[in-house]
Structures are given as C-alpha cells and as structure tokens.
Amino acid sequence: MDKSPVLRAEGITKRFPGVVANNRVNFDVHAGEIHALLGENGAGKSTLVKILYGFYQPDSGTISLDGRPTPIRSPREARGHGIGLVFQGFTLIPALTVAENVALFLSKLDWYISPKKLAAQIQEASRRYGLELEPKTPVWQLSVGQQQRVELLKLLLTRARVLIFDEPSKVLAPHEVDTLFGIFRDLRNDGYSLVFITHKLREALTCADRITVLRQGQVAGSLNAQDASEEKLVELMFGEPLKEVATRERGSKFGKPILELVDICTRAVGTTPALRQVSLTVHEGEIVGVAGVSGNGQRELGDVILGLIKPTTGKKIFLSQEATAWPPARMIGQGVAFVPEDPLAMAVVPWFSVLENVALLSPKRFSLYGGLGMAWDKARAVARAGFERLGLNPLPERARAASLSGGNLQRLVLVRELSRDYKLVVGLYPTRGLDVRSANAVRQAFLQARAAGKGVLLISEDLSELFALSDRIVVMLRGQIVGEVRPDQTSLTEVGRMMVGVGHG
Amino acid sequence: MDKNRLAAGSFRLLLHVVLIVGVFALFLWANGKDPIQAVRDTVRINLLQWRGLWGVMVRMAPLLLTALAAAFPFRAGLINVGGEGQFFLGALLGTWAALNVPGLPQWITVPIVLLAGAVGGGLWGWIPGLLRARGWVNETISTLLLNYLAPLIVGYFVFGPWRAPELAIYPQTPEFPDVARLPALGTTRLHVGFFIGLLFLFAYWFFIHKTRWGLEMRSVGGNPEASRRLGVPVSRWVVLAMVLGGAMAGLAGIAEVAAVHYRLKLAISPGYGFMGFLVNWLAGSNPVGIVLMSFVVALIASGGFTLQITQRIPYAAVNVLLALILFVVLAKPASGILAKSLARRWKA
Numbered sequence: 019m020d021k022s023p024v025l026r027a028e029g030i031t032k033r034f035p036g037v038v039a040n041n042r043v044n045f046d047v048h049a050g051e052i053h054a055l056l057g058e059n060g061a062g063k064s065t066l067v068k069i070l071y072g073f074y075q076p077d078s079g080t081i082s083l084d085g086r087p088t089p090i091r092s093p094r095e096a097r098g099h100g101i102g103l104v105f106q107g108f109t110l111i112p113a114l115t116v117a118e119n120v121a122l123f124l125s126k127l128d129w130y131i132s133p134k135k136l137a138a139q140i141q142e143a144s145r146r147y148g149l150e151l152e153p154k155t156p157v158w159q160l161s162v163g164q165q166q167r168v169e170l171l172k173l174l175l176t177r178a179r180v181l182i183f184d185e186p187s188k189v190l191a192p193h194e195v196d197t198l199f200g201i202f203r204d205l206r207n208d209g210y211s212l213v214f215i216t217h218k219l220r221e222a223l224t225c226a227d228r229i230t231v232l233r234q235g236q237v238a239g240s241l242n243a244q245d246a247s248e249e250k251l252v253e254l255m256f257g258e259p260l261k262e263v264a265t266r267e268r269g270s271k272f273g274k275p276i277l278e279l280v281d282i283c284t285r286a287v288g289t290t291p292a293l294r295q296v297s298l299t300v301h302e303g304e305i306v307g308v309a310g311v312s313g314n315g316q317r318e319l320g321d322v323i324l325g326l327i328k329p330t331t332g333k334k335i336f337l338s339q340e341a342t343a344w345p346p347a348r349m350i351g352q353g354v355a356f357v358p359e360d361p362l363a364m365a366v367v368p369w370f371s372v373l374e375n376v377a378l379l380s381p382k383r384f385s386l387y388g389g390l391g392m393a394w395d396k397a398r399a400v401a402r403a404g405f406e407r408l409g410l411n412p413l414p415e416r417a418r419a420a421s422l423s424g425g426n427l428q429r430l431v432l433v434r435e436l437s438r439d440y441k442l443v444v445g446l447y448p449t450r451g452l453d454v455r456s457a458n459a460v461r462q463a464f465l466q467a468r469a470a471g472k473g474v475l476l477i478s479e480d481l482s483e484l485f486a487l488s489d490r491i492v493v494m495l496r497g498q499i500v501g502e503v504r505p506d507q508t509s510l511t512e513v514g515r516m517m518v519g520v521g522h523g
Numbered sequence: 524m525d526k527n528r529l530a531a532g533s534f535r536l537l538l539h540v541v542l543i544v545g546v547f548a549l550f551l552w553a554n555g556k557d558p559i560q561a562v563r564d565t566v567r568i569n570l571l572q573w574r575g576l577w578g579v580m581v582r583m584a585p586l587l588l589t590a591l592a593a594a595f596p597f598r599a600g601l602i603n604v605g606g607e608g609q610f611f612l613g614a615l616l617g618t619w620a621a622l623n624v625p626g627l628p629q630w631i632t633v634p635i636v637l638l639a640g641a642v643g644g645g646l647w648g649w650i651p652g653l654l655r656a657r658g659w660v661n662e663t664i665s666t667l668l669l670n671y672l673a674p675l676i677v678g679y680f681v682f683g684p685w686r687a688p689e690l691a692i693y694p695q696t697p698e699f700p701d702v703a704r705l706p707a708l709g710t711t712r713l714h715v716g717f718f719i720g721l722l723f724l725f726a727y728w729f730f731i732h733k734t735r736w737g738l739e740m741r742s743v744g745g746n747p748e749a750s751r752r753l754g755v756p757v758s759r760w761v762v763l764a765m766v767l768g769g770a771m772a773g774l775a776g777i778a779e780v781a782a783v784h785y786r787l788k789l790a791i792s793p794g795y796g797f798m799g800f801l802v803n804w805l806a807g808s809n810p811v812g813i814v815l816m817s818f819v820v821a822l823i824a825s826g827g828f829t830l831q832i833t834q835r836i837p838y839a840a841v842n843v844l845l846a847l848i849l850f851v852v853l854a855k856p857a858s859g860i861l862a863k864s865l866a867r868r869w870k871a
C-alpha cells in the first residue's frame with residue numbers, strides 16, 4: 019500500500035434537497051486492493067460510488083486518477099478511464115446471449131471486436147477467473163449470480179481497472195457470495211482494484227483489504243481489515259454498540275392454523291417455475307422459514323398467498339375460511355401484511371412521497387368525507403408510530419420514494435406493512451439491504467409478532483437469519499418443497515445442501 | 524447535475540421554439556407567403572381586437588375539455604388519443620337529447636343535453652378502457668381506431684334518420700330548440716362551455732390531488748404492479764379513467780354543437796380531440812398548463828382561419844404546424860441529448 023492510489027477522491031461533497039449525502043469525503047483505492055465500503059442506510063455509500071462513476075457530479079471536491087486530477091463528467095468518461103460500476107439492478111437483455119450482451123455494451127462505447135474474437139475473449143476471461151460463463155448461453159437461463167458475473171465480464175472486456183459493486187451480495191445466495199468473493203480475490207491478485215458496498219460485516223472482514231465506514235455523509239473511519247473487528251466497525255457505523263436481539267423462546271405452544279396451503283399447483287409463466295404440490299401451514303405464534311435459492315418458486319408462493327396468482331389446483335385456507343379465490347384486496351383486508359422482494363418495483367409508487375406511500379396502506383382508512391379528502395394527519399401519525407415501534411429514525415415525509423436510499427426504501431415498506439392490523443405477515447427477504455441495526459430491529463419485530471400470536475412466513479436466503487428466527491424451516495427447490503426441518507435438529511450446511519438439491523429429501 | 528439539467532431544459536425549450544417557428548416560416552416562405560406578415564396578421568386580428576380575442580377563447584372552450592380527456596387517463600398511466608371520436612359521440616348523444624326533450628325550461632334542458640353528451644363520450648372511452656383492463660387491446664390502438672368509427676356513425680345519422688327536412692341537401696340535423704342551446708356571455712360569442720371547461724379543470728385538479736380516488740388513480744398510473752399488490756382495484760381504475768376522459772371529450776363535443784353550430788353535422792371539429800391531446804402533452808397534465816397551452820393552440824387555430832382570409836394560406840397549414848409541434852414534443856429524448864451537448868459546449 020505504499021504506492022500512490024489508482025483512484026483518489028478528495029473533499030467530495032454532494033447535497034440533495036434536505037440532505038448532505040456526502041460531506042467532504044476522502045476515499046482512495048490502490049491497485050491490487052479490495053476496498054469495502056460500509057455504513058448505515060442513507061449514509062451516502064451509493065452516492066459516493068455514483069460520483070466516482072460520473073453518474074452524479076459532486077458539488078465540490080476532486081477526483082484524481084494515477085495522481086492526476088481528472089473530472090469525471092459522465093459514466094462514459096468513467097469507463098474511458100477504466101472505472102466500472104455494477105449497479106444493483108442489472109442492465110442485461112434476457113433474450114440475448116452472453117456474447118451479444120457484451121457486444122452490445124462494447125458497441126455503445128465505440129468498440130468493435132469480431133464475434134469470434136469476442137467469444138474467445140469471453141472464454142478466456144471466464145476460464146481465468148472461474149466465471150463459468152459460455153458466450154452462447156441466453157441470459158434468461160442464467161442464475162442471478164451468473165448474471166452479475168456477466169456484468170463483471172462486460173467491465174473486464176472494456177479494460178476497466180477499478181471495479182465497483184453496489185451491494186453485490188444483496189441478491190445472492192450464500193454459495194454464490196463465496197464464488198463472487200473468490201473471483202474478487204483472483205482479480206485483486208492480477209492487479210485490479212475492487213470496491214464493494216455491503217451491510218454484512220463478516221463479508222467486509224473476510225474479503226476486503228481495507229474498510230471505509232461512512233456515517234451521515236462523512237468518513238467515520240478507514241482501516242486495514244487486519245485491524246478491524248465487528249465491534250469496531252459497528253462503533254464506527256452507529257457510534258454505539260448494537261443492542262442485543264432478544265432470542266426466540268423455544269418450545270412455545272402454537273395456536274390454531276392461520277394459513278393452510280394444500281397441494282397448491284400453479285402454471286409456469288415465462289421462465290418462472292410453477293409451484294408443484296406445495297402444502298404448508300402457518301400457525302398462530304409460529305415463524306415458518308422458507309429457505310431456498312431465490313427463483314425457485316418463492317415469489318410464486320408469496321403471490322399465491324397474496325391472491326395475485328390463482329392456483330390451478332389445490333386449496334388455500336385463511337383463518338378457517340376457504341380463500342383460494344380471494345383477490346389481494348380481500349386477503350389484505352382480512353389480515354395479511356406483505357413485504358415483496360423488490361420494494362421499488364412491487365411495493366411503492368416511485369414518485370409518490372413517503373407519506374403518500376404510507377397512505378397506500380389503506381386509502382380508504384385515511385380518507386375524509388367518504389373520499390373527498392385525505393386525512394394526512396392520520397397517515398402521518400401512523401407513519402411516526404410505525405417508525406418508533408421499529409426503533410428507526412423517521413424518514414422525511416415529503417421525500418419521493420425514488421430518491422430514498424435502498425435501505426431506507428425497504429424501511430418504508432416494512433414500516434407500512436407492519437402498521438397493518440395483520441394476522442399473518444409474509445416477508446420476502448425482508449432484511450435485504452438493511453444495515454445491521456435495522457435488520458435486527460426487523461427481526462425483533464417478527465419475534466414480537468410471534469409472541470403476540472401472529473403468524474410469520476419468512477422467506478429468505480440468509481440461513482443464519484432463518485435459523486435464529488424460525489420454529490420450522492421448509493426448503494424450496496424448483497417450485498417444490500423438498501424438505502422440512504427444525505433449526506435445532508439440523509445444521510446450516512445441511513440446509514444449504516438441500517437448497518441446491520444435494521443430498522437429503 | 525441540477526444546474527446542468529436546468530440549462531439543458533432551457534436550451535431544449537429554446538431549441539423547440541426555434542425549430543418550430545423556423546420550419547413553419549420556411550414552409551410558408553416556400554409557398555410564396557410572407558411569414559412575418561402572417562405573424563403580424565395573427566397578432567393584430569386575434570389578439571389585439573376584442574372580437575378576435577373572444578374568438579380565441581371560444582376555441583379554447585372545447586380544448587380545455589379535450590385536454591382533460593387525455594389528462595384523466597394519463598394520470599392512470601393510459602394514453603387516450605381518442606378525444607376526437609369521443610367528441611363526436613358526445614355530440615351525437617347530446618343532439619339526440621336536445622332534439623327529443625319535450626318543452627322543458629332551459630335551466631333543466633341544458634344540463635340534460637350536456638349530460639347526454641358526457642355519457643356518449645364516456646361510452647366511447649369505456650370500450651377501450653374495458654379492452655385494456657381485460658388485457659386484450661392496448662388503449663392507444665383502440666382509441667385511435669374508434670376515432671375513425673365515430674364520424675361514420677354521426678354521418679349515418681345526419682345523412683339518414685336525423686337529416687333536417689327543411690334543407691335536405693345538407694347532411695345535418697334540424698336546429699336545436701332555443702331551450703337546448705348554451706347561453707353566451709352578453710353580446711359576445713363566448714359561451715357557457717368555456718366556464719364549464721374551467722370548472723372541470725378545477726374539479727380535475729381537486730380530484731387528482733385532494734381525493735382518495737385521485738390518490739388511487741395516480742398510484743395505478745405510477746406503479747400498476749405495486750397497486751395490484753396493495754389491493755388497489757387496478758382494472759376498475761383503468762376503465763374509470765377512460766370513461767372520465769371520454770366524458771370530458773363528449774362534453775366538449777355537445778357544448779360545441781349546442782353553443783356554436785346549433786345543429787349536428789360532420790364539420791363540427793377542426794380536430795379538437797387531437798389538439799386537446801397535444802395541449803395535455805405540452806402541459807404535462809397540469810391544470811394551469813392546460814389553460815395556457817389551450818390558449819396557445821387556440822390562437823394558432825384562430826390564426827389559421829385568419830390567414831386563410833388575409834393571405835389565402837390554406838387552413839391545412841395550421842395542421843402542419845400542430846403536427847410539427849407534436850413531432851418536436853414527442854422527439855423529446857433526441858432533442859434533449861442535442862440540447863445537453865450544446866449546453867455543455869456552451870459552458871466549455
């Protein structure tokens with residue numbers, strides 16, 4: 019680390035209406051280094067990397083490359099300088115092959131490589147770094163992890179030297195995370211610089227060489243990974259140690275069944291798997307975990323419960339009533355709270371304010387004079403109470419949902435859904451994108467719901483979360499439930515194996 | 524970024540104006556007309572004389588409503604280009620009411636006639652709304668097609684069963700009885716329809732921004748997927764937004780007939796439905812913007828009629844101009860990129 023950095027940002031300040039997202043931030047990356055960026059939700063991590071990538075212009079501050087001050091005015095210029103960013107949402111065209119997607123990206127940059135040469139380069143890079151990608155595979159056949167590696171491939175072929183990832187592990191299953199970090203290490207050893215954002219302290223500690231923590235737009239600290247520990251990082255992120263999460267008391271008695279699915283089958287639409295003979299029961303006071311690599315029918319399972327998908331065969335019973343044909347409005351009205359997997363696309367209206375999105379909880383409940391007006395005070399009170407109950411700082415109620423940071427958006431959805439008068443909460447990856455403290459707060463809320471005799475269906479890829487919370491874990495694979503275990507009678511490895519279809523059941 | 528965007532925005536606006544005015548001037552000049560004189564005539568006759576100004580406002584009346592015909596559906600994420608057809612259907616059903624109400628006083632007849640017009644337009648919006656809600660046909664396609672059908676239906680009635688006996692060579696209905704006509708303001712030609720337009724503009728604003736229904740409709744437009752998951756009745760709002768939009772255009776149609784022509788015929792619209800769409804697009808569905816843009820478009824249309832007389836420029840030239848505007852507006856992304864690079868070069 020004695021060489022001068024490849025990329026150095028100094029005194030970066032960026033304001034958005036009402037917030038200073040970055041406040042005189044200094045940040046640098048060396049060649050052959052993996053640099054992790056940590057910080058609580060809304061700390062300004064995404065903003066910083068977007069500035070490095072030329073997506074935002076800083077209000078003040080300079081960026082230097084190889085010691086020379088270089089303004090980066092657009093992503094295009096950034097790529098020209100060898101800086102690449104992989105956003106959370108991928109920018110691939112599913113119908114095209116890996117090679118075509120890469121070629122499309124290169125052609126946008128006025129590059130041209132003959133298809134044959136391109137295929138050779140893809141295979142070469144794929145072999146070298148174990149990307150396991152074939153040029154001719156259509157992208158829709160790829161897993162999420164593989165798609166992410168296509169994005170990485172695109173950057174490699176444009177000769178990027180600094181590769182930046184915004185929460186790359188957020189949508190990955192545990193085994194995919196390991197693969198990705200393996201690739202990161204190989205790239206580092208070849209002299210690349212890598213920057214990644216994460217909320218998982220362990221990931222930063224095991225994979226990174228250096229860790230920088232942002233707090234409310236400022237650098238709270240930057241340290242070598244050898245010198246860091248979970249406690250230190252938490253202290254830097256929040257200024258205080260984490261509160262203990264109350265653990266689940268075991269062996270409590272469950273009540274009556276709240277939700278029963280009996281032999282549910284659905285039709286496959288496009289590339290999504292069909293559910294096959296899914297039977298599942300959630301009782302009062304029970305947390306049922308659903309483990310599985312995402313894309314194995316979890317979304318369909320949620321949508322059947324919500325009433326968005328009608329099963330072709332099978333029965334759904336909710337609170338002892340046949341509810342197979344109930345539409346979402348009725349399910350929600352009868353007491354289902356639902357946290358979908360992708361909040362921006364599935365749970366909020368992006369250009370509505372925070373308050374308006376809260377009001378969507380139940381427009382009827384917040385209306386005045388039969389609908390002629392809206393009782394915004396009431397919505398405001400509900401929002402405030404909701405944030406308080408979860409122990410989170412309230413969000414600015416006039417901010418548009420689209421301008422919220424990833425984690426703050428997830429908080430908004432959680433606060434709204436948990437403000438319902440619900441009997442059953444269905445959460446798809448509910449702690450995705452949340453910082454450690456908020457994730458703990460949400461887990462706490464689920465435990466409280468359980469203690470209050472409500473049912474919880476927790477769909478997650480995070481095995482330690484599932485093991486900590488669930489009374490029972492079912493494993494989903496290709497639209498089927500392939501096993502059911504009790505957390506105290508099995509191990510993470512065992513369930514991890516079931517998730518990918520090796521051994522057991 | 525924000526400063527850049529502002530600069531790019533102003534450049535874009537400037538670019539639009541220069542483009543439109545330039546191309547139109549070129550078009551006039553190529554036809555052997557004097558573009559500067561054309562502008563002068565338009566301003567003198569349509570803006571600086573009371574008579575002309577009233578005329579512009581009379582033209583604004585239907586535009587306010589046909590703009591709303593696009594605005595309501597737009598808020599629900601729908602593109603209604605069927606204002607023209609809905610205008611005709613409104614005129615048709617309203618005429619039926621006007622010619623069939625037994626001798627009631629005006630204050631009761633007029634509302635009935637207007638209501639019938641709104642129902643006619645609403646019906647013409649309901650069909651594409653339903654087709655869309657069922658996921659069968661995209662509303663843009665179906666409203667466009669229904670535009671061709673509506674005048675044919677009106678044609679059938681004015682050539683056939685409703686044709687006026689007294690002047691049988693013209694395909695038109697008998698005149699409306701006095702009680703079915705919209706009163707005008709004093710001695711001017713400015714009729715009640717204009718104020719109805721303003722009233723509905725206000726109602727539109729209130730509905731969209733203040734009521735629960737507006738919130739639900741906007742959420743359907745803003746993110747249908749999320750709305751469905753939140754239990755907002757998406758299909759119902761799709762249909763309703765189209766019905767509301769259609770009703771606005773229908774109201775425009777019958778108001779135009781009952782206040783300006785006093786009888787139904789085929790030549791009741793110089794394209795008010797399409798112009799309304801343009802107005803709404805330019806105004807970004809904002810009520811104040813709709814008033815301003817209606818005025819501009821009405822002025823252009825009135826100017827067209829003036830020039831027909833003063834300079835013998837065919838009225839179709841106005842359609843060329845409006846088409847140009849639409850073209851430039853729809854080409855926003857492309858001109859945006861051009862404007863951005865210009866703005867950057869300017870600063871560098």
Ligand SMILES: Nc1ncnc2c1ncn2[C@@H]1O[C@H](COP(=O)(O)OP(=O)(O)OP(=O)(O)O)[C@@H](O)[C@H]1O
Pocket residue numbers: 034035037038039057058059060061062063064065066421422423424425426451453
């Ligand atoms: N385009 C924008 N307009 C307005 N405010 C914004 C915009 N982008 C970000 N912000 C605000 O800037 C702050 C920092 O956001 P940023 O996305 O950088 O956070 P983050 O550290 O990535 O958080 P998370 O862990 O939740 O993803 C937040 O308060 C956010 O609301």
Ligand SMILES: [Mg+2]
Pocket residue numbers: 063064065423424425
């Ligand atoms: Mg972020």
